[in-house]
Amino acid sequence: MPNSFGHLFRITTWGESHGGSVGVIIDGCPPNLPLDETDIQPELDRRKPGQSHITTPRKESDTAKIYSGTFQGKTLGTPICIMVMNEDARSQDYQEMASKFRPSHADYCYQKKFGIRNWQGGGRSSARETIGRVAAGAIAKKLLRLYYGVEILACVSQVHHICAPVDPEKMTFEQIESTPIRCPNPEIAQDMIEHIREIRSQGDSVGGIITCIAKGVPCGWGEPVFDKLEADLAKAMMSLPAARGFEVGTGFDAIRYTGSQHNDVYRNDNGKIITPTNRSGGIQGGISNGMPILFRVAFKPTATIMMEQETIDLEGHNTTLKGRGRHDPCVLPRAVPIVEAMTALTLIDHALRQKTNLPSAPL
Secondary structure (H helix, E strand, C coil): CCCEECCCCEEEEEECCCCCEEEEEEECCCCCCECCHHHHHHHHHHHCCCCCCCCCCCCCCCCEEEEECEECCEECCCCEEEEEECCCCCHHHHHHHHCECCCCCCHHHHHHHHCCCCCCCCHHHCHHHHHHHHHHHHHHHHHHHHHHCCEEEEEEEEECCEECCCCCCCCCHHHHHCCCCCCCCHHHHHHHHHHHHHHHHCCCCCCEEEEEEEECCCCCCCCCCCCCHHHHHHHHHHCCCCEEEEEECCHHHHHHCCHHHHCCCCEEECCEEECCCCCCCCEECCEECCCCEEEEEEECCCCCCCCEEEEEECCCCEEEEECCCCCCCCCHHHHHHHHHHHHHHHHHHHHHHHCCCCCCCCC
């Protein structure tokens, strides 16, 4: 079972939802980066459960501990191990799932593929696995910010049928974090929150869309064929639990344009090469063009709902199952830092890969 992501900046996540701990090994982080747990914990706090009334009530401190790869507050260039203990697992809530498959979860597929599965909280298929991604993403974010001037921001732009007009180039971290739903539009954010509360009271769930921007990415990151930058970003996003769609720039709306309407023309703006429009989302030919990278990720409704549903048991007999345990009625608020983390991991990997290329010719 592959558990690694990246080429030069490579992470391997480990651990199960109801095991003793979860974590990540980061290989390829350059030496001499100032790093300790205070660089990682704020990002984990944004992802952890129990942070608001519209997330799962599971109580976990998600406290990160670095066990290797640093010395005297700096990275060594050796593998970094980060561990987070599981503190509030309630495996008894999943006892019925030992013999029944949860609808729209990985349970049945895992059983058929491996012949064994950890039914306690979903084991490896649980979104708790993303703790390792966020911890590693915090390091990637710091590298991108310090050495390349890259800033990554993501926000919730739609919940179910409620859409929020957002301007990714103008939104700020403070605006995004000002509401539990992480939508920078405060009025619509309140509508989203009230809608999630109503859906939760019915025992149901909803999905939505997260919009992400990466500012300051220079021209030249990404490869022109199989490792196109948008392809790797798509792989990163589609590897997330509940992710169901990815689009960069105008995405599917590109079909509404003609070529002359959609093309991003180049312009020399006082010595800086820009495109006045950014319908490409900052990527052309699989390579960043120096404009902000813009994309959106669609997430399905949380699969665990507190309603009786049809399913089968281990013997293939028809039966029913009602959701148990503590779950998010909408994954979006906690998915925002995860989307940012996977963006950072993808970009830092391509940044390091670009360093292995010969210097480009001046225009």
